[in-house]
Amino acid sequence: MLDLYSKIQEALDANHHFTILGHIRPDGDAYGSALALALCLKSMKKNVDIFFQDGINQTYRFLQQSELIQTTPPTPPCDQTTIISVDTSSIDRLGSTFLSWNRIPDINIDHHISNTSFAKTNIIDPQSPATAQLIYEIIVNLSWPINPAIASNLFVGIITDTGSFRFRQTTERTFSIAAALVDAGACPSTLAEHCFHSQPISKFKLQQEAISRAEFYFNNKVACCQITQDMFQRHNALPEHTENILEPIQSIKDVEVAFVIESGVDKLLRCSIRSRGRIDASAIASKLGGGGHPTASGLRIQSTPDRLKNDLLNLLAPFFTPTPNH
Numbered sequence: 001m002l003d004l005y006s007k008i009q010e011a012l013d014a015n016h017h018f019t020i021l022g023h024i025r026p027d028g029d030a031y032g033s034a035l036a037l038a039l040c041l042k043s044m045k046k047n048v049d050i051f052f053q054d055g056i057n058q059t060y061r062f063l064q065q066s067e068l069i070q071t072t073p074p075t076p077p078c079d080q081t082t083i084i085s086v087d088t089s090s091i092d093r094l095g096s097t098f099l100s101w102n103r104i105p106d107i108n109i110d111h112h113i114s115n116t117s118f119a120k121t122n123i124i125d126p127q128s129p130a131t132a133q134l135i136y137e138i139i140v141n142l143s144w145p146i147n148p149a150i151a152s153n154l155f156v157g158i159i160t161d162t163g164s165f166r167f168r169q170t171t172e173r174t175f176s177i178a179a180a181l182v183d184a185g186a187c188p189s190t191l192a193e194h195c196f197h198s199q200p201i202s203k204f205k206l207q208q209e210a211i212s213r214a215e216f217y218f219n220n221k222v223a224c225c226q227i228t229q230d231m232f233q234r235h236n237a238l239p240e241h242t243e244n245i246l247e248p249i250q251s252i253k254d255v256e257v258a259f260v261i262e263s264g265v266d267k268l269l270r271c272s273i274r275s276r277g278r279i280d281a282s283a284i285a286s287k288l289g290g291g292g293h294p295t296a297s298g299l300r301i302q303s304t305p306d307r308l309k310n311d312l313l314n315l316l317a318p319f320f321t322p323t324p325n326h
C-alpha cells in the first residue's frame, strides 16, 4: 500500500490540475471522500474540480464546501489533468457523461471488494469500512495537513458507510481515526444530526409505503420490497430517498437478506441487497451483473420487477433449503 500511496504524491508533485470523480447515486462516503481529497489538494494550491454525474443531492448539501461539487460536464478536462475516482467499484458507475470522455482515470481509490481495477493506479482496500478511512490513511502517510472541513467530510464518509460504527468492518482503527478526526475539528453530534435526523417527510412516506408492502420468504429469512415510479410521484420523493430504505427491515431478528427493487424512468431496474454476512451480497449481485460489499451490494438490470425478484429468490434458495442426506 505504501508505494501505492507514493503514486499519489508523485502525481501531486508532477501536476497542477486534478479532477475528482465519484459514483452515480452518490452516498455520504462518495461525497465525503471526494470533498476531503479535494480540500487537501486545494490546501496545496492545486486546481481541483469535483464531478458527480448526479451533482450534489439535498441530503448532503450541508457538507463543508459541498458547493465545489459540480455535475459532470460533457467536455473532458485537458490531457494534463490527473483524474482520480473515489468510492467507485467499476468505471460505468462514474456515469455516462464521464464514459463519453473516453478517458481512463489515473488513480482509483476504493474499498469495494468487487472493484475492477479500472484505473492506471488502483488503491483498493476491501478491509476498509469506508473509502473515507482509506483517504485518511493516505493523508496521514503522506503527512498532509488536516483542517476541520477535511476532518468533517471524512467523518461523514465513515459514519454513513459504517452505519455509525455498527457494521462488521468497523475496527479499533476506525475508532482511532474517528477520534483523530474529532480532534481535528469534526463534530460528531452535528454531523450525525445532518446525516441521520434531517430526512424530508417525502422520504419517510416513500419508506413507509415500501415497508408496508414488504414480502417475506424462507421463514422470514429473506425480505423483499418494491418501489415503483408511482410511489415516487405519490410522495414527491427523489431517487436519493431510497438510501437506507431497508434499515427497518434489517432490524428484524430473522431477516438475513433484504433487497429492494426499484423501477426507474429508464426501464432499468435498480436493486440493493443487504446481508447480515453469512450470505455474500456482493457475490449474489455479481451473478446479475452488479457488485459491492459482502453485506451491501447493488445491481442495475433490464428486467421486470417480478422476474428480478424470482431470479434473486432462486439465487438465495440454496442457502435456505436443507440439503438432503445421502
Ligand SMILES: [Mn+2]
Pocket (backbone or CB within 6 Å): 029, 030, 087, 111, 129, 130, 131, 161
Ligand atoms: Mn463507500
